[in-house]
Amino acid sequence: MEVIKTVPIRTTPFELKNYSLIFTSVNGVNAFFQNQFKPNEDFTSRCFNKIYCVGEKTKRELRKYGFGTFKVLKNAEALSQFIIGNCQHEKFLHFCGNLALDVLHQDLPLQNIRYKKIVVYHTEELNPVIHEKYKAIVFFSPSGVRSFAKHNSLEGMTLFSIGKTTSKEIKNYTQRIIFTSDDNNLVSILSLIRNHYKS
Structure with a gap:
């Protein structure tokens, strides 16, 4: 039974240089690429984008677009703990929906980790x-x-x-x-x- 529906939000793509990317849903991945964002996965370059994601399904969706993941965690709480423990000096962009949980938004700035949420799709509760x-x-x-x-x-x-x-x-x-x-x-x-x- 359909209880929610999601609609991509048109967003003008911008330069992702020097940012690590976070995806917590398949919808976030699809909306990211529909908006023509282009990650840099050239590991010989210092400015490549590390990609973190939540869930194997999200990882598989990234793979469909030809991109691998640096780290896959079970949920947002586990991802937050991993970043706080291991990635203090990275800057993060989180591509997500308007109803995404605030775990990362609340936890990471408290640890002086640079984090920004980019809403690329809208979830409507039916x-x-x-x-x-x-x-x-x-x-x-x-x-x-x-x-x-x-x-x-x-x-x-x-x-x-x-x-x-x-x-x-x-x-x-x-x-x-x-x-x-x-x-x-x-x-x-x-x-x-x-x-x-x-x-």
């Missing part, structure tokens, strides 16, 4: 009203949780979540047990669901 009754629901993003929960109850259903960040958002709406996948990908969440109903 807030549907669901009349049918279901036994379980699977959430794939915090914005999806907010959109669904605005007009629908989470009570009486088994709740599955693709990762800790999404589970944290679910906890704002219910005290029920949340089954969270170990990895932020479709294979992991499907395995979790299958194993839950086998037991």
Whole structure:
């Protein structure tokens, strides 16, 4: 069921020299390239762009455009901790949506790390009203949780979540047990669901 929709924002591309790039979603990657940004991945040059991303799905999307990643982390919290511990002298541009979590925006400047959020797509919460009754629901993003929960109850259903960040958002709406996948990908969440109903 579609509970959110995303629309790329037209942005005039600018020089990325001397910046490291952050992507936390597939939508961010697609909007970045649709706006004709051009990373420099020439490692013989001192001004190449290191690319950091969240999730294997985001990494695969970058690969479709011909670009590799310097570091892949499971979620924004893990990425923030890695940058704070290892990348104090880099400057970061984060290409994301308007509803991106503020973890990086809050954590990195506090550590005097130069960071700027570049919004390249807009996420709209559709807030549907669901009349049918279901036994379980699977959430794939915090914005999806907010959109669904605005007009629908989470009570009486088994709740599955693709990762800790999404589970944290679910906890704002219910005290029920949340089954969270170990990895932020479709294979992991499907395995979790299958194993839950086998037991």
